[in-house]
Amino acid sequence: MKYVEEANRFVVFEDSGQEIGEITWSNAGETMIIIDHTYVDDAHRGRGIAEKLVALGVDYARKNNKKVMPLCPFAKKEFDQKKEYQDVLK
Template sequence: MKEEHHEKGGRWYVEEDGKTIAEMTYINSGATRFIIDHTEVDESLRGQGVGYKMVGKAVERAREHKLKILPLCPFAKSVFDKKTEYADVLF
């Protein structure tokens, strides 16, 4: 899994043959939080936990940088609802 981070936000993603086949994007929202706004996983990766892994990477980043996450993406929100161990980074 690759990641890109820049001033306005970033993404975690999986590429195959130069094509993005899974992606979760976020937007920075102030100095202390970011918003997960979109997650998409190609059918070829469904059922492999790739979406959960991307959310896990976001949680790692939030913990490392002492940030909070607002999961506006329905998929990310559902993961946070299921994974109570991520509650420490929820906004």
């Protein structure tokens, strides 16, 4: 699998090149992003892909000195469960 950063999203591709998941965000001013969508194709769920996508979003926020508002239900659950994400939580 390959994870790629694109404009306002990270996308994951199978080795065949097929897109199988993504996390998207919108910018809310200069200091905050809103994670609004996390998706993984049904055939690939349960493999930790969505968790990795949220982790990439958190790393992006840290590297860019931004806070995160997790509006996506999956991302919100990840933020609620992982104390190590609290430094970027808005």
